[in-house]
Amino acid sequence: MIEIKNLNAYYDDFHVLKDISMTIEQGQVVVMLGPNGHGKSTFLKSICGLVRKTSGLIKYNGQSITGMGAEKLVNMGITYIAENRELFPEMTVLENLKLGAYSKNARAHSRQNLERVFSLFPRLRERTSQLASTMSGGEARMLAIARGLMSNAKFLAIDEPSLGLQPNLRDEVARIIKEINRQGITVLVVEQNIPQITELAHKLYVLEEGRITFEGSKEQALGNDHLKEIFLGM
Amino acid sequence: MIVEIIDVIISGMINGSVYALMAVGLTLIYGVSKAFNFAYGSFYSMGGYLAWLILSAAFINSYLVVFILAVPMLLILGFLIEKMLVAPLRKRDDWEIKVMMITLGLALFLDNSYQVVFGARMKSLPSILEGSYSVGEFIISYQDIVIFILSIGGILILRWFLNSTRTGMSVRAVAQNPAGAQIVGIPKEFVFSATFAISTVMVGVGGILLAQKYFVTPTGGWDILVKSWVITAFGGMGSIRGSLYAAFILGMLEAFVGWYYGMNWVLIALFAVLLATLAIRPQGLMGKWG
Numbered sequence: 001m002i003e004i005k006n007l008n009a010y011y012d013d014f015h016v017l018k019d020i021s022m023t024i025e026q027g028q029v030v031v032m033l034g035p036n037g038h039g040k041s042t043f044l045k046s047i048c049g050l051v052r053k054t055s056g057l058i059k060y061n062g063q064s065i066t067g068m069g070a071e072k073l074v075n076m077g078i079t080y081i082a083e084n085r086e087l088f089p090e091m092t093v094l095e096n097l098k099l100g101a102y103s104k105n106a107r108a109h110s111r112q113n114l115e116r117v118f119s120l121f122p123r124l125r126e127r128t129s130q131l132a133s134t135m136s137g138g139e140a141r142m143l144a145i146a147r148g149l150m151s152n153a154k155f156l157a158i159d160e161p162s163l164g165l166q167p168n169l170r171d172e173v174a175r176i177i178k179e180i181n182r183q184g185i186t187v188l189v190v191e192q193n194i195p196q197i198t199e200l201a202h203k204l205y206v207l208e209e210g211r212i213t214f215e216g217s218k219e220q221a222l223g224n225d226h227l228k229e230i231f232l233g234m
Numbered sequence: 235m236i237v238e239i240i241d242v243i244i245s246g247m248i249n250g251s252v253y254a255l256m257a258v259g260l261t262l263i264y265g266v267s268k269a270f271n272f273a274y275g276s277f278y279s280m281g282g283y284l285a286w287l288i289l290s291a292a293f294i295n296s297y298l299v300v301f302i303l304a305v306p307m308l309l310i311l312g313f314l315i316e317k318m319l320v321a322p323l324r325k326r327d328d329w330e331i332k333v334m335m336i337t338l339g340l341a342l343f344l345d346n347s348y349q350v351v352f353g354a355r356m357k358s359l360p361s362i363l364e365g366s367y368s369v370g371e372f373i374i375s376y377q378d379i380v381i382f383i384l385s386i387g388g389i390l391i392l393r394w395f396l397n398s399t400r401t402g403m404s405v406r407a408v409a410q411n412p413a414g415a416q417i418v419g420i421p422k423e424f425v426f427s428a429t430f431a432i433s434t435v436m437v438g439v440g441g442i443l444l445a446q447k448y449f450v451t452p453t454g455g456w457d458i459l460v461k462s463w464v465i466t467a468f469g470g471m472g473s474i475r476g477s478l479y480a481a482f483i484l485g486m487l488e489a490f491v492g493w494y495y496g497m498n499w500v501l502i503a504l505f506a507v508l509l510a511t512l513a514i515r516p517q518g519l520m521g522k523w524g
Contacts (some may be wrong), residue, residue: 050416074419086414088407099407102400103419151418 001026007056034207040190044157048080049073075103077154085144089133100150250485251385257465257477259436265409265472269333275455276344281441282450312434348452356449476520
């Protein structure tokens with residue numbers, strides 16, 4: 001579904017991503033681990049058209065999407081969910097969700113997506129008229145994921161969804177990612193050391209200093225002493 | 235005395251309503267782009283001159299035709315100016331400062347063009363509606379009533395646009411969180427241009443309304459730029475509600491100071507109030523600075 005070859009990304013003169021290649025099959029959950037500040041967010045943003053300076057090749061369903069901006073990509077079904085949520089603070093929950101369905105493709109399905117989002121996050125249904133700025137951290141995180149789902153995405157890039165959440169909410173996030181994936185959405189998640197999330201992975205990657213240093217299945221990761229110690233904490 | 239004071243209050247309300255229309259436009263464009271538009275006052279004059287041109291055509295003498303023609307013209311003009319002059323700057327660093335420079339240049343260019351094309355002498359526009367309404371000693375002209383209704387109507391249309399249309403919501407989205415707007419796929423460049431165009435219409439319509447009372451001159455826009463800026467700063471840059479309150483407060487202040495001390499004192503009083511407010515409350519009335 002997504003094929004990446006020799007992706008490089010830069011912020012100004014800073015070379016963040018170095019020759020990254022990756023293949024993501026339809027229906028998979030792919031988890032990327034790695035220390036903070038080594039380029040994981042930049043990687044997700046590069047795929048989703050949110051980084052200006054990139055080089056290399058990115059293909060989506062066989063078609064090159066290299067260099068396309070988010071306006072086009074969101075409409076094609078590629079959506080980024082930010083670690084710092086990036087909600088619209090002075091809008092209600094419902095307005096945030098409506099804007100999640102901004103693209104043409106999303107608008108056509110907005111009613112059924114809204115129902116789907118409300119069944120995934122029943123709490124949001126009760127709070128449609130609450131301002132986003134008045135929500136707790138956990139609720140805002142759920143709203144960010146819900147807004148991403150409103151885009152009718154086929155591919156979701158989720159940036160550290162459990163960052164700053166209590167353990168019981170992490171279980172909730174894992175459950176939701178599992179459910180989203182069960183509904184047919186391919187998911188690429190960037191995470192720290194969250195066993196509940198790694199558990200879901202069909203494939204694991206580790207990104208260190210802008211390069212991929214490990215690629216393989218959960219089982220292979222467990223057999224790798226370096227990873228076991230540093231990232232899986234087992 | 236009582237009649238005089240009521241007159242002053244009404245005059246403050248009428249001017250306040252037009253100021254509100256114009257200041258809300260300025261606050262909107264600042265809220266979205268975080269860059270200041272120095273040519274804003276020149277678009278005010280443009281509205282006045284457009285109305286004068288349209289009304290000078292022998293076969294037109296209706297303000298309805300003026301609005302039907304001038305509003306789309308201002309909209310297209312604002313859009314093109316943003317696309318051609320402002321948008322290319324946004325690709326650079328510290329573009330906010332460069333935008334101020336280029337809009338300042340545009341203001342001087344436009345004002346000098348008005349001088350060449352229309353001459354230095356002031357133009358006057360006919361009243362939008364003749365006649366007046368009187369109760370005893372007290373008289374209010376139909377013109378003032380129509381100006382008030384049109385200004386408030388303009389603000390209500392903007393409110394509807396921002397809250398209920400897709401484009402309007404995307405304007406608010408960019409103002410509240412540009413990164414979030416980009417993530418959901420909103421075309422930011424289009425929103426910038428559209429907002430600039432809408433604010434051009436708002437100040438241009440303000441020009442059409444006020445030119446009936448105060449004439450059109452090549453450099454008349456500077457007074458409006460200063461007043462709109464005082465109102466937006468006083469209300470809290472980027473806060474629409476703040477601008478609304480501020481416009482009526484300052485419109486009223488202007489009317490009373492002008493009546494009691496003379497028009498020379500008006501700008502001094504406005505700035506004194508602005509400075510005092512910002513000293514106590516640096517974020518302005520409704521606080522959005524920064």
